[in-house]
Each structure stands twice: as C-alpha cells, then as structure tokens.
Amino acid sequence: MLSEVETHAVFNQPPPFEGRNFFTSDRVLGEALAREGAPWAVDELTALGAEAASPDTLELGRLANVNRPELRAFDRFGHRIDVVDYHPAYHELMRTAISNGLHAAPWADPRTGAHVARAAKVLVWYQVEAGHLCPVSMTYSVVPALRHEPALAAQWEPRITSAVYDPTDAPIEAKTGVTCGMALTEKQGGSDVRANTTTGEPDPSEPGLYRLTGHKWFCSAPMSDGFLMLAQTATGLSCFWVPRWCPDGSRNPIRIQRLKDKLGDRSNASSEIELAGVAGRLVGEEGRGVRTIIEMVNHTRLDCVLGATALIRHGFVQASWHATHRSAFGHLLADQPLMTNVLADLALESEAATAAALRLARSYDAAGGDDHERLVQRLLTPVVKFWSCKRAPQHAAEALECLGGNGYVEESPLPRLFRQSPLNGLWEGSGNVICLDVLRAMLREPESLEAFWTEIAPVVGTDARFDAAVASLRASLADVAPIEERARHVVERMALVFEGALLLRHSPGVVADAFCASRLEGGADAVFGALPPSVDARAVLRRNAPWVD
Numbered sequence: 001m002l003s004e005v006e007t008h009a010v011f012n013q014p015p016p017f018e019g020r021n022f023f024t025s026d027r028v029l030g031e032a033l034a035r036e037g038a039p040w041a042v043d044e045l046t047a048l049g050a051e052a053a054s055p056d057t058l059e060l061g062r063l064a065n066v067n068r069p070e071l072r073a074f075d076r077f078g079h080r081i082d083v084v085d086y087h088p089a090y091h092e093l094m095r096t097a098i099s100n101g102l103h104a105a106p107w108a109d110p111r112t113g114a115h116v117a118r119a120a121k122v123l124v125w126y127q128v129e130a131g132h133l134c135p136v137s138m139t140y141s142v143v144p145a146l147r148h149e150p151a152l153a154a155q156w157e158p159r160i161t162s163a164v165y166d167p168t169d170a171p172i173e174a175k176t177g178v179t180c181g182m183a184l185t186e187k188q189g190g191s192d193v194r195a196n197t198t199t200g201e202p203d204p205s206e207p208g209l210y211r212l213t214g215h216k217w218f219c220s221a222p223m224s225d226g227f228l229m230l231a232q233t234a235t236g237l238s239c240f241w242v243p244r245w246c247p248d249g250s251r252n253p254i255r256i257q258r259l260k261d262k263l264g265d266r267s268n269a270s271s272e273i274e275l276a277g278v279a280g281r282l283v284g285e286e287g288r289g290v291r292t293i294i295e296m297v298n299h300t301r302l303d304c305v306l307g308a309t310a311l312i313r314h315g316f317v318q319a320s321w322h323a324t325h326r327s328a329f330g331h332l333l334a335d336q337p338l339m340t341n342v343l344a345d346l347a348l349e350s351e352a353a354t355a356a357a358l359r360l361a362r363s364y365d366a367a368g369g370d371d372h373e374r375l376v377q378r379l380l381t382p383v384v385k386f387w388s389c390k391r392a393p394q395h396a397a398e399a400l401e402c403l404g405g406n407g408y409v410e411e412s413p414l415p416r417l418f419r420q421s422p423l424n425g426l427w428e429g430s431g432n433v434i435c436l437d438v439l440r441a442m443l444r445e446p447e448s449l450e451a452f453w454t455e456i457a458p459v460v461g462t463d464a465r466f467d468a469a470v471a472s473l474r475a476s477l478a479d480v481a482p483i484e485e486r487a488r489h490v491v492e493r494m495a496l497v498f499e500g501a502l503l504l505r506h507s508p509g510v511v512a513d514a515f516c517a518s519r520l521e522g523g524a525d526a527v528f529g530a531l532p533p534s535v536d537a538r539a540v541l542r543r544n545a546p547w548v549d
C-alpha cells in the first residue's frame, strides 16, 4: 500500500543523524582528551555531546543560519544605535556555549588540562553551528592581551569569565557577562596590519585615554561589549581596548556601516565599521601593538584549528551515517569497496586532525611554565593551522559527495558545512601568511625546530615510511635554496610528520599504517579514497564511526 505520498513509497533514505552523543560516539576525541590532560572533563563533555546531538539543538543551528542577523543602524526617531538583531536561536546557542565555558573557562579554572577540556568542548559544539563560535573564540582570546593592562583586566575579566550570557546592549557595569571582539583588518590590508591608517590621538582629558578615528573593514560580532583594535599613534602601531559603551553611559561612536553578505558563517554578523573618535585605552606599550596582540592571535589560531577539525569530523560523521543507511546496486554504500575506501580515508583525516588539535591545545595549558611546550605552541600552532584548514574544504567536498544529490540540497547540513569550510583558513593569517610565520618562528627561535624533533623522536625507528618522511623533511629544511617559495611544501610535510608521529604513538596499528601508507609513503594521492589495498580500511572506518558494523 502507498502511504506518505500518493504515487510511491519512500524508502532507502537515511534517518537524520540525531541523538548520537557527539562526544561519546567519538572515541578518538575521548582518548585524546584523557591523553592530553583533561580526563576529569568526561562528564561535562558527555552532557554537552548529548545536548549537541538533540534534534532541538540541531534545529537551533539551522535556524540561526537561515535567519541572518540584521543591522538596525538607527532607532525610529533617527538616533544612531548601531544594533544588530539576531534570531533567538543564535542567542540560545551562545547561552549554551558560554554556560559551558567555551568562551573563557580556562582563564578562571586552575585545573591542569583546562585548555584541552575547552578545546574538546569546542570540537563538539562547533559541529552544531559554527558562526556563533566566532565571538566565543574572540572572547577566549582577548584575555592574554588584556592582561598587559592589569587595571583593565581586573575590571573586565570577572565579566568575561562569567558563565552567564548577557546580550543586553548596555555599559559593562550593568551586565552580568560580556563578549569581546577584535577589529584589525582595514580596506587596504588585513595580513599587513602595519599598513593600518586608523589613528589614535591622546585625549588630554584623561591619561591613557585615546581617540581613534578611521575604519575597520571586517569587524565580526559588532555587538561585542569590548574590542581590541590597532591604530597608529605618533610612536607607531598600537593596541587599544575599545568598549561599546563609555564609562559616562554614552555610546562609544562605533558606526556600523553595513553587514557583509558572506559565502558562509551566516549566523555570525561581520560588519564594516567607522570609528568617529571612539574612546580607547592603550593596551601594552605604545608603538608595540603587534607584539601586544600576538597572544590573542595565537589563541584564535588554535580555535581555527579546532573549527577546521570539527568540520572534518562532522563531514565524516554525516558521510559515514548516510553510507551505512543507503543502498545502491543491491548493497549498502558503506559495504562497497570503493566507498569503504573513501570513508576510511575521511576518517583517517579526522583522527589525525583530532590528535593534532588536542596535542596542540595541551601546549596552551603548559606554555607558561615549560619552555618545550612554549616552543611547541609557537611553531606548531601555525603548522597545524595551515594543514587542518587546507584539508577542511577538500574534506567537506568529498563528504558532501558521499551523500549524492541529497548532500547538495540546503535541507542537508552539508552545504552549510561546505560554505564554512574555507573560513578558518582565512582568519588569523591565510595560508601563505601562516607559512611565512612558520619560517619566522624557526628563524627567530631555532630551538622551536629542536622542540619539533623532540616531539616526534619517540617514534623514530618504528616505521620505515615515517623515517623516510623525516629524512626528506630534514633535507628540505637543510636545503640552502631560498625557502620562501617552498614554504607550503615544507609546512605541509611538517604537519604530516607531526600527525604521523601522533598516530604511530597513540592510535591502533591499522590507523598508523593507513596514515603512513597514504600520507607519507611515495607521492601521496591528491584525492580522498585512494588508500592502498594493503590498508585495513574497514577497521579504520569502524574505529571512527560506531554505527558501522
């Protein structure tokens, strides 16, 4: 009998991926969490993973994206108010993110592993919706920069670390929790911030107070309560803290010109702003703005790694879920050798990215008191950012294809994931800039390269393919030919050697073998799904997707 529709029965369509705890169904993440120092966070992550997987939460993610934020520059009487209205779903997602400490918990939590625990939570929650994690991430990242001014930090940090999401547009004194942003990029350049033309003039009415005049071409989350901005003073490029509201209760004149119409990241408002003499406080030494802001940059780069890794995990989840519920030519897709190969390769990327992301996060826990960890953080943040962000769009495209036509239709989560996938590669240093930063790190602190070799040392001698990749990388680095034009090649090989070392050390032999065979040996294939026949693809797939038999 025909039911739902008049002309045919509907079958062979997978159920939605819902109700599968995003944390407990990710064995690789659970292992990495324990290994990298935060086993105490399992219960919190289990609860967050369950919430992430609930149909209601997933619907919030959809709603926050189809109902884009809207600018209300003026009130009905013609006064400038520069307010952005968000859909309630966005606020709901922000509330959960902040009550779980994704925005700042490590700054108030003395436990070892606090940055790792937060990183794991970001990996889980980002899979629900990526856009709202932009302000969450910026809030997390401003703290180390703000600490250059102890008085400012004392005033703002208690509200930054508050677990209460308070979206009211009001001076900080009236708020129980705040979020923060950063505005560096100008029309003439984002990578080269030293070309900024915004000026900062001392305001004679108060020591330390400046008036900023100019513009910023990208300012995401313009409803943030405070921003770090760069501006030129008589001494040079300097870093300023710019609150949305002035202490006297007036609006700081941050004029939102318009919101960007973006490829993806649609729940997040990204604006163009003009600064009409806004009040700002100097942070750090005048003329040393880049140096002051660099720690913030590092933390946002870590979050770019987490974002890319979450997209890679979720693309794999959706692809493997679909393929284990859909048949073609009389067999489940996941059981057909070529699809098994594609899925296993997507899983391998996810496992390697997850291991690298959480190892990197550990260096943020320990960097303060441990020189090796500081050097790991310095060198491997850009290395891992480059690679995970470069892999994400390619991975997303392949995952989308596993769903066939369904993956290309907006009702599926894949188009949103695909549109988001290039963004982390752009933020906080796009590919070339990041590779140049790796070269800079090795040049200025050659010990950082020593720290890299120390990291991989435990597995040298355990796999001939790995050893050959290490030898080839050493030769590339020792090559006296100009390195700048080879930087992408070198950084890619560093990332692969680092990931290979982590998998050889911590993952089952089948996974490490698959990685060495497909990423390190000979010329790696450019497409996913070309694992050599010697690899146990099914085992790799099963480990990463508990729904595969």
Ligand SMILES: Cc1cc2nc3c(=O)[nH]c(=O)nc-3n(C[C@H](O)[C@H](O)[C@H](O)COP(=O)(O)OP(=O)(O)OC[C@H]3O[C@@H](n4cnc5c(N)ncnc54)[C@H](O)[C@@H]3O)c2cc1C
Pocket (backbone or CB within 6 Å): 181, 182, 183, 184, 185, 188, 189, 190, 191, 192, 218, 219, 220, 221, 262, 265, 270, 423, 426, 427, 428, 429, 430, 431, 432, 433, 436
């Ligand atoms: C959705 C979104 C939100 C954003 N939000 C914010 C925000 O909140 N705050 C903020 O400050 N910025 C924000 N940005 C801006 C972002 O940080 C910049 O776009 C980025 O830094 C690149 O700067 P640019 O666009 O000026 O490109 P350019 O600096 O002009 O770079 C263009 C290309 O040239 C390459 N390049 C640059 N220098 C070199 C070199 N020396 N050698 C080789 N290649 C080079 C780059 O890698 C890049 O591929 C946002 C961007 C997007 C897309």
